[in-house]
Amino acid sequence: MATAGAPRRFCRCACFCTENLFVARYGLHVRFQGRQQLLRDYGPVLRSRGCLSSDDFQQLLAELEQEVERRRRLGQESAARKALIASSYRPARPDVYAPLQDAVLAPEFRATAEYSASPNADLGGLLQKLETLSEEKRIYRLPVFTAAFCGALLEELGHFEQSDLPKGRPNTMNNHGVLLHELGLDEPLVTPLRERFLQPLMALLYPEYGGALLDSHRAFVVKYAPGQDRELACHYDNAELTLNVALGKAFTGGALYFGGFFQAPAVLTETLEVEHVVGQGILHRGGQLHGARPLGSGERWNLVVWLRASTVRNRLCPMCCRPPCLVDDEGFGDGFTREEPPTVDVCTLT
Numbered sequence: 001m002a003t004a005g006a007p008r009r010f011c012r013c014a015c016f017c018t019e020n021l022f023v024a025r026y027g028l029h030v031r032f033q034g035r036q037q038l039l040r041d042y043g044p045v046l047r048s049r050g051c052l053s054s055d056d057f058q059q060l061l062a063e064l065e066q067e068v069e070r071r072r073r074l075g076q077e078s079a080a081r082k083a084l085i086a087s088s089y090r091p092a093r094p095d096v097y098a099p100l101q102d103a104v105l106a107p108e109f110r111a112t113a114e115y116s117a118s119p120n121a122d123l124g125g126l127l128q129k130l131e132t133l134s135e136e137k138r139i140y141r142l143p144v145f146t147a148a149f150c151g152a153l154l155e156e157l158g159h160f161e162q163s164d165l166p167k168g169r170p171n172t173m174n175n176h177g178v179l180l181h182e183l184g185l186d187e188p189l190v191t192p193l194r195e196r197f198l199q200p201l202m203a204l205l206y207p208e209y210g211g212a213l214l215d216s217h218r219a220f221v222v223k224y225a226p227g228q229d230r231e232l233a234c235h236y237d238n239a240e241l242t243l244n245v246a247l248g249k250a251f252t253g254g255a256l257y258f259g260g261f262f263q264a265p266a267v268l269t270e271t272l273e274v275e276h277v278v279g280q281g282i283l284h285r286g287g288q289l290h291g292a293r294p295l296g297s298g299e300r301w302n303l304v305v306w307l308r309a310s311t312v313r314n315r316l317c318p319m320c321c322r323p324p325c326l327v328d329d330e331g332f333g334d335g336f337t338r339e340e341p342p343t344v345d346v347c348t349l350t
């Protein structure tokens with residue numbers, strides 16, 4: 001039976017501080033446990049990518065040690081930024097922080113979610129309402145937000161960016177953008193979006209990836225602009241499922257590309273290229289390898305929601321592919337829990 005009241009504690013996996021450290025200069029994700037291990041595991045590939053002198057290696061070591069330190073402090077620093085923003089930031093668009101109104105959602109999105117939650121819904125019926133970008137890769141697209149809401153959100157995010165408040169990085173590969181929970185947008189916007197609209201859809205589309213059991217998320221906006229991040233290397237997400245919505249602005253280039261599935265047998269799959277359509281969201285499995293082509297001109301802002309199901313990830317951490325070694329964390333952490341989610345006790349009122 002559900003125990004009402006006590007907020008759930010979420011955790012991360014200890015591998016966060018040792019695995020998947022991204023070295024942009026050499027286009028490589030590495031595991032890092034110290035100098036000897038790095039040399040042993042990555043010496044040849046690092047040399048082939050230009051890490052030649054002992055100075056190069058020394059610099060790489062220093063960067064990795066710094067990144068490990070940053071990751072160790074991340075949860076606490078993020079909570080401190082959130083508190084500071086809550087106490088001193090004045091939004092340009094307070095309307096964006098209102099509890100999720102149906103009017104900000106594209107009518108097609110509302111109708112699709114409503115259909116998915118209806119008793120007779122099935123996958124075939126849902127697929128008729130989505131654009132299938134790849135049947136084999138199970139990648140779909142549909143309108144999510146109205147153009148007016150995308151504009152309002154961009155205005156608000158731009159205003160926050162201009163402020164002198166501290167900003168967290170969206171993830172370990174993107175350097176520019178905004179973490180929506182730090183801005184206070186999880187409770188009014190992202191959590192209801194996940195619970196009321198995304199979950200019914202994901203339950204039909206990806207049942208074996210926890211689509212019906214989503215219980216947390218990490219939501220952020222990535223920003224690409226000349227002189228800032230321009231592209232994103234191929235990766236998989238720390239998520240069971242992902243929603244990626246194009247918010248604008250005007251830009252050329254920056255298409256997403258999708259390869260095979262992480263850890264799937266290396267079959268020859270063709271790369272799929274997807275152009276962005278403002279207001280529309282792409283749905284994919286977190287383990288689908290993907291990246292972003294270089295931006296040509298303009299600015300590209302996308303809302304990315306990494307959707308997590310503790311029941312699935314508690315068994316196997318998607319980043320280290322081992323049973324997670326749990327470390328208590330702030331907020332939703334990385335979506336792991338020490339217990340299975342409470343089952344809801346359904347009372348029938350007669």
Ligand SMILES: O=C(O)CCC(=O)C(=O)O
Pocket residue numbers: 171174222232237244256290291292302304
């Ligand atoms: O550039 C994008 O829109 C994709 C971002 C992405 O894949 C991620 O942040 O996980």
Ligand SMILES: [Fe+2]
Pocket residue numbers: 235236237290
């Ligand atoms: Fe991603």
